[in-house]
Amino acid sequence: MLFKDLCLLGDKPLVGRLLVILTIAEHHxxxxxxxxxxxxxxxILKYVTLNENGAPDIGNLKQMISRKTKIVAVHHVSNMLASVLPIEEIAHWAHDVGAKVLLDACQSVPHMAVNVQSLDVDFLVASSHKMCGPTGIGFLYGKSELLSAMPPFLGGGEMISDVYLDHSTYAEPPSRFEAGTPAIGEAIGLGAAIDYLSGIGMQNIHDYELELANYLHESLRAVPNIRIYGPVPSGSIRRAALCSFNVDNIHPTDIATFLDQQHGVAIRSGHHCAQPLHRSLGVSASARASLHFYNVKEDVDDFVRALKDTVSFFNSYK
Known part of the structure; x- marks a missing residue:
């Protein structure tokens, strides 16, 4: 995308002195x-670790930010821990030292109202297929003054203003970053998905999913020998509508396969494109149940009932 260009922000290249802060819970x-x-x-890349509640340690992140920091690149919602980061605070801390903030909003934009002005992030990325849209397309938001200061990262048609034999001038953003024929069909599909979600109302989706998230977490706690990753919801601590988990002495892929073949329940197993996070938790993989606005509590009940049956099945062979 524009990651190389981010290194050129300011008067001089940041070669050798660029400090990027991330969390250990970032997607690959x-x-x-x-x-x-x-x-x-x-x-130099520095990673924020997890706190005792199983979420990225925000106090540690705040301490890491210094005058040497140039980029803070973090997720909004963790695709494994279900934790939600306080982005407005993080942006404030970063901007206080002149750093830029890039937000991975792939797990938040489809599930809650996201306002780039109030968050005050410099860049935000999201993915269409998480938003009930087609695959192969997403979008990058950037503050206009930053995009205007950036050179193009690809050359080709549609990103130029004028072409001469010895040089070219470039179009204004966003066109200068969109070389070649655009993904027209995918863009139309993404637009339709955005209209669909907006018609339901992002705040309506968020409020409903928050209720589902709490119900899922509470229901899963009744499963014997289960370990659920991420913070426990209570008071101001909220979780997204997903749970990653492991059950003692049963491989998560075995759980997912049995749920699929015997109960028609679809979950995901693996490292969820978060291998560093799994290593920090001392596991190689986990199972994950994810919900969206089209799910109901009865789906959670069916899943937990099937999971208990699955656990009993595998335990019967021990």
Whole structure:
């Protein structure tokens, strides 16, 4: 995307002195590009670890931010822990030292009202297929003054203003970052998905999913020998409508396969594109049940009932 260009913000290249702060709970898509930046520029990557509640340690993040920090790149909602970060505070701390904030909002934009002005992030990314839209497309939001200061990262048609034999001038954002033929069909599909979600109302979706999230977490706690990852919902601590978990001595892939084949219940198993997070938790994989606005509490009941049967089945062979 524009990660290389982020290194050029300001009067001088940030080679050798760029400090990027992330959390250990980032999706691979918000880790690997920064590793490539570090390899090319000598940037230093620092990771915020988890606190005793199983969520990224916000106090630790605040302490890490200093005048050497140039980029804070974090998720809004964790795709494994279901934790929600206080982005407005993080943006305030980062901006106080002149750093920029890139927000991975792939897990928040489809599930809650997200206002880039109130969050005050410099960049925000989201993905269409998480939003009931087609695959292969997403979007990047950036503050206009920052996008205008950035050079294009791809060359081709539609990103230019004028072309001469010895040089070219570039279109204004966002066109200068959209070289070549756009994904027209996918963009139309994404627009339809946005209209659909907006018609339901993002606050309505959020309020409903919050109720489902609490019901899912509470229901899963009744399963014997289960470990649920992420913070326990209570008071101001809220979770997204998903739970990643493991059951003692049963591989998560075995759980997912049995649920699918014997009960017609679909969950995900694996590392969920969060291998560093799994390593920090001392596991190689986990199972994950995810809900959206189209689910109801009866779906949770069916899932938990099937999960208990699955656990009993595997325990019967011990």
């Amino acid at each position: 898509s918000n880790i690997v590009p920064w590793q490539l930046v570090a390899q090319k520029t000598g940037a």
